[in-house]
Amino acid sequence: DTAVSQTPKYLVTQMGNDKSIKCEQNLGHDTMYWYKQDSKKFLKIMFSYNNKELIINETVPNRFSPKSPDKAHLNLHINSLELGDSAVYFCASRHTGVAYNEQFFGPGTRLTVL
Amino acid sequence: GQQVMQIPQYQHVQEGEDFTTYCNSSTTLSNIQWYKQRPGGHPVFLIQLVKSGEVKKQKRLTFQFGEAKKNSSLHITATQTTDVGTYFCAGPRGGSYKLIFGSGTRLLVRP
Numbered sequence: 001d002t003a004v005s006q007t008p009k010y011l012v013t014q015m016g017n018d019k020s021i022k023c024e025q026n027l028g029h030d031t032m033y034w035y036k037q038d039s040k041k042f043l044k045i046m047f048s049y050n051n052k053e054l055i056i057n058e059t060v061p062n063r064f065s066p067k068s069p070d071k072a073h074l075n076l077h078i079n080s081l082e083l084g085d086s087a088v089y090f091c092a093s094r095h096t097g098v099a100y101n102e103q104f105f106g107p108g109t110r111l112t113v114l
Numbered sequence: 115g116q117q118v119m120q121i122p123q124y125q126h127v128q129e130g131e132d133f134t135t136y137c138n139s140s141t142t143l144s145n146i147q148w149y150k151q152r153p154g155g156h157p158v159f160l161i162q163l164v165k166s167g168e169v170k171k172q173k174r175l176t177f178q179f180g181e182a183k184k185n186s187s188l189h190i191t192a193t194q195t196t197d198v199g200t201y202f203c204a205g206p207r208g209g210s211y212k213l214i215f216g217s218g219t220r221l222l223v224r225p
Binding site: 043045 | 145147151155156157158159162200202206211212213214215217218220
């Protein structure tokens with residue numbers, strides 16, 4: 001059973017299009033994240049939700065809009081895609097209030113904007 | 115703002131050689147975590163260190179947390195090809211929700 005799943009795994013699209021990435025976790029965690037990993041492998045946090053409430057919103061263009069319909073799901077919608085949006089996007093989750101703060105990552109979505 | 119830097123950026127070793135990556139934070143950390151990302155894969159949690167001066171071992175991997183809780187290291191003894199990947203340290207910023215990841219050290223192992 002996959003703990004954190006993302007769809008799609010690959011996404012190739014034209015500049016200016018709008019696309020969505022979906023994430024689901026079956027770990028019962030209360031906090032979920034979106035990260036962007038660029039070609040140099042830097043992992044940058046974008047957003048975080050705790051119990052469906054937005055708690056972290058980094059300096060991300062407002063073309064990116066996260067949505068958490070429930071604790072187990074966190075989606076990312078991107079409007080007017082640009083070349084610089086090409087990256088691997090990782091979803092992650094964790095359970096707060098426990099001794100170990102480890103985050104569980106999804107397999108990633110490789111977004112290529114042409 | 116808080117920064118977490120890692121050195122070296124890349125390390126290419128012969129199988130059987132040792133490997134060390136160093137992590138330095140601009141601020142004191144309440145804890146530090148280490149993750150491994152295999153090529154084409156996703157980051158996977160390895161360990162968390164909490165106490166000043168803490169040392170933990172996982173088989174051939176030894177993790178240390180500095181006395182001042184601003185630096186950490188990961189040492190791999192006798193590397194194997196299965197150790198290939200990028201190793202990240204990460205520390206919480208502000209409250210516990212946000213992790214700042216280091217720049218990562220990419221390890222390549224020649225068989």
